[in-house]
Amino acid sequence: MDIASRTALVTGGTSGLGLATVRALAAAGARVVVIDLPSSSAQETLAEFGAAVRFVAGDVTDPADVQQAIDEAVALGDFAIVVNCAGIGTPASLLDRQGQPFPLELFTTIIQVNLIGTFNVVRLAAKAIAEHTDSEAEDRAVIINTASIAAFDGQIGQAAYAASKGGVAAMTLPLARELARHRIRVVTIAPGVFRTPMLTGFPPDIVAALGAQVPHPSRLGEPGEFALLATQIMANPMLNGETIRLDGAIRMPPR
Known part of the structure; x- marks a missing residue:
């Protein structure tokens, strides 16, 4: 896939992995729509990109917010790239030191943002691409989701996070198989320990x-x-239906 002149949607694109992806896409000549939670610094953060990047304040779990961002991407033309980076990672023990159980509402929130939010973007983006993006190209579009090595090496206190990211990894192949008839690839990246706001x-x-x-x-x-x-996934049309660990060969210990 030639990234130049294509339009991309990046979730969680105002910091960390998402912002780095926005920077790489803009440098390659893509038009980018970023959806992220509203903040006073979001527009300032993206100002360096000028007209190449547009910001839509929204929540990936809200269908209306996501649809607004997708409509923006479609309007820019040749909407062909989606990178899902929005996510949260609040740790908590199944039983705390007082013997109290993991708050169910926290588990629900993590699943809602990391797994359901990712699926919400994928389903709406796939519909828009199928309806609006050139259907003649062999490599019509690519959707890249973000899991984590916690999906495979989840540590103590990461039950909710590991479950959410495990779900993202597990749906990669069925999504790729289903979207193959639309020439849309689906690939997941499972990062290890990265220098992101979650760690800093x-x-x-x-x-x-x-x-x-x-x-x-x-x-x-x-x-x-x-x-x-x-960007390497975008460029290589045979990368499809795969979850790629990006972790320097680390295998996380129990704690």
Whole structure:
């Protein structure tokens, strides 16, 4: 796929992995629509891209918000790329130190954002692409979702997060099989420990210890490396129906 002149939708595109992906797409000549939660800094963050990037304030779990962003992408023409980066990762033990159970509402929220939010974007984007994007091209469109190595190596306290990301990984192949008739590929990236806002709030010694667990390169992944893989997936038409670990060969211990 030639990224230049195509239109992309990136969720969670104002920080971390999503922002790095927006930067890579804009540098490659794509038009980008970003949907992320409203914030005072969102427009300022995306200002460096000028007219190449448009921001839609919204929640990926809200069909109306997502449809608004997709309509914006369709209006820009040749809507062919979706990258789902929106997500949350609040840790909590199944039983806390007082013996109280994991709050069910927290589990529901994590599943709602990470899994249902991703599916909500995929279903609405697939409809728009099927209706509006050139159907003659072999590589008509690609949808890239974000799971996590927690889907496979979930640690203590990550039951909800692992379940949500495991769901994203599990639906990759059936989505790719179903959307094949529309020439839409579906691929998932499962990042390891990356330098994102989710980690930068941790004490520096904990962040350094996490990076040291990675066999090689022995450090945290950089958001630009996630974005690089995303653009490589876009470029390679035989990458389909696969979940790719991007983790420096780390296998997470129980805690």
